[in-house]
Amino acid sequence: MITPGQSMDVLLEANRHPSLYYMAASSYFTIADAEFDNTITTAILQYNGSYHQSPSPLMPHLPARNQTQAATRFTKKLRSLASKDHPARVPLKVDTKLFITLSVNLLNCSSKPCEGPYGKRFSASLNNISFITPSIDVLRAYYYRLDGVFDLDFPSKPPNAFNYTGNNLPQNLLTPDFRTKVTVLKYNARVELILQGTNVFEGDNHPFHIHGYSFYVVGWGFGNFNPRRDPLRFNLIDPPEQTTVGVPRNGWVAIRFRADNPGVWMMHCHIEDHQEWGMKSVFVVKDGANPQAQILPPPHDLPEC
Template sequence: MKFRSSPAASAAIAIAVVFFLSAKAPPSANAAVVEHTFVVSQVKMTHLCNETLVTVVNGQFPGPAIEVTEGDSVAVHVVNKSPHNLTIHWHGVKQRMNCWADGVPMITQCPILPNQSFTYRFNVAGQEGTLWWHAHVSFLRATLHGALVIRPRRGASSYPFPKPYMEIPIIIGEWWQMDLFKADWGIKQHVIDAYYTASTINGKLGDIYNCSGAVEDGYKLDVEPGKTYLLRVINAALFAEYYLKIAGHKFTIVAADANYVTPYTTDVIAIAPGETVDALVVADAAPGRYYMVALPNQSPKPDPQSPVLITRGIVQYSNKQKPGNGVEHPSIDIPVSPEMPDQHDLMPSFYFHGNLTSLVHHPQRPRVPTRVDERLFITLGLGSICRQGHSSCERSESPDSLIVATMNNVSFQQPALEMPLLEMHYYNPDRVATMLQELPKEPPMVYNYTDPALIPLGPKEAKLEPSSEATVARRFRQGSVVEVVFQGTALLQSESNPMHLHGHDVFVLAQGEGTYDAGRDAARYNLVNPPIKNTVHVPRLGWVALRFVADNPGIWYMHCHFGFHLSMGMLALFIVEDGTTVGTSLPAPPADFPTCGHDHKLMPTELYPI
């Protein structure tokens, strides 16, 4: 049965869905509508002796935090005063029966054009913890982002860990001194070497950087001895996973991606782009000042090497011991530095992610589905396509070919549309079906996926480099259980991959090094208390197995959260089909849904001639 009869019927169904969901939801007398206005504009900011024009929300970098209580509804009025078309994605918000608010340009909505506005409306029922919001257009995410904190309905006393004295967002990001649209286009076309200038903590570069000898401001966290602080850590960067340490202190990890985990103690947090980590820190060190250091890691040679742009802030005690005259002693005032992992040592990340398990006894924790309806094996890597649509060309970084990022050797191609794909899917699903190519359930050929000899250009790599470009999607029946194994490869590079699925959380069953072997590795699956995530870190030259229930109708992005991999095409559409009831079918689009103008294309390349 389909619910596609007429606009009037669609409106009636939308009302019915709201009533149905309201009837199913538990009563919450204290639920509120939390409203924000986001004015997106360009402002000039000065760092490293250079003035840079950046696109921000309400003049802030990072942007304003949204703080809500579980069960609340959120309304964010986005006023676009920038010259860019844009959308906002609410990263990790499940958007139950509300794919229209997911914020993916020309997939779920038309972008918000300059001098226009749009209101996003969604609820945060059934979720607690740290999420975030960011632009989902080009590289604008680098400056358009902020925290989204969901607190328990019963207050901080109901946390499944000791109530903290204070909660503090720690957003790791990047400072770019070049135009972000040009950087995105240059990487996509493989014509310029775009890279950020500095790493940041809460928008500050830190005292490693200087302008004509004057050090940059760094983030400072004042603490009181003996108090416990909840750090809500977010990686909003485009390019790197980070290691985070505080000298003289340890972290107790209590949540990841807004899902509680079994608490465990560590001295280092590994956090990839898109991930969030909640960590308790007790101010139990000797009074003084301690560096908080964020170090981007990277794959070793023969992978291309990038500058290691560390940043640091300072954790300082509020009642540092002073001599009798009340003047701080220089030796006390010098911050203590932590010993950081080597930038090429990726094992701390492997162990950090492998140590995560979900909190078994939390009432909101869903059970791991034991049956599997569909299995996918997806390789992640680089390849090349011929320019100008040619069927054959020279490879190995020839100007006749273009390096792309792929899933099962297919790079995503954004379709040219006059309306969002989701809207077309709602009103004319048969037309959408003809536009999409099915994402293969396995790669086109079997080889030694993690062979390091495939990284350098050469005859061995050249045989596997040819790839295709298409608008790829995978359809799932409503309520089906899907198991995906992501396999990292060594094709042209050996990067890890933080894979993010919109609209769903996933159970991370296992991870491993090397090539996945179903006969061996499926026996290692954690079906008791696997971590529940929305962004899954696939380790370098390794694999991750995950499982999710496709029960949220709509068209959802599945993509790598490295900005360069996303621009180069490492993404696919996961389409969850309607069920047989109103409550399992995509409702009608909102009445105030934006329409596409004649200039809705997001990035005309003629703007940036090289």
């Protein structure tokens, strides 16, 4: 499964009988009674040379749109091209551990019922904090040391632990806090980030992206992440290196990266509605000692928003 905003390099071995072949893709969708694009996108792969072309190329078999097992089988096969001579650069030791829950929330409407579920409207959050975009961007506020724009205390774990993927979750989990909070990382810190999906309101597959970085996906699973058992199964040999990863519906993903790119970097769900609802936050990566490891000043012709 390729999530929204994700890219892949694919090596195709053209070992079939010369002809025309369909390539096809369809949506993966698991939320009942919600609208989605149910079309199938196609392209045709054509062999070079002289041969008898079939008047109707064969269409590949596609799994059902809610077939999580098929998506899981594909995800399990992803590996990097690491070898003994060119090992993956995944951090084997960790300085900073972060555990972040991803939730879709509901809010009361101010005067009359909204058109959303239960007469409410949607919101979204990370560790129960729905990100408020400030009037001055975080990058300029950080560089010029402007006070009052953001707070430095985004929680490294959920403020309240609960059965993240359970059913019939307490109603108080539906309403997040609204803040502009960031996570500060030391330059060159070795970071492990657990992204935990939740069943608050309803679980979903969340394609998660971090600006300015690629990362290694060292583990994933369904249900609640177990900090004692699950790290024993992490792939630290040849994990795939990605810029976007799909957090399974009611599951989790573990990623690792080295914070060697100083600056201010957003992390967010790549479903645009979820991002607009507040499922995003910011990493502030501090400068290193070397001038080449320090944030650059804004260009003189930077346009105002």
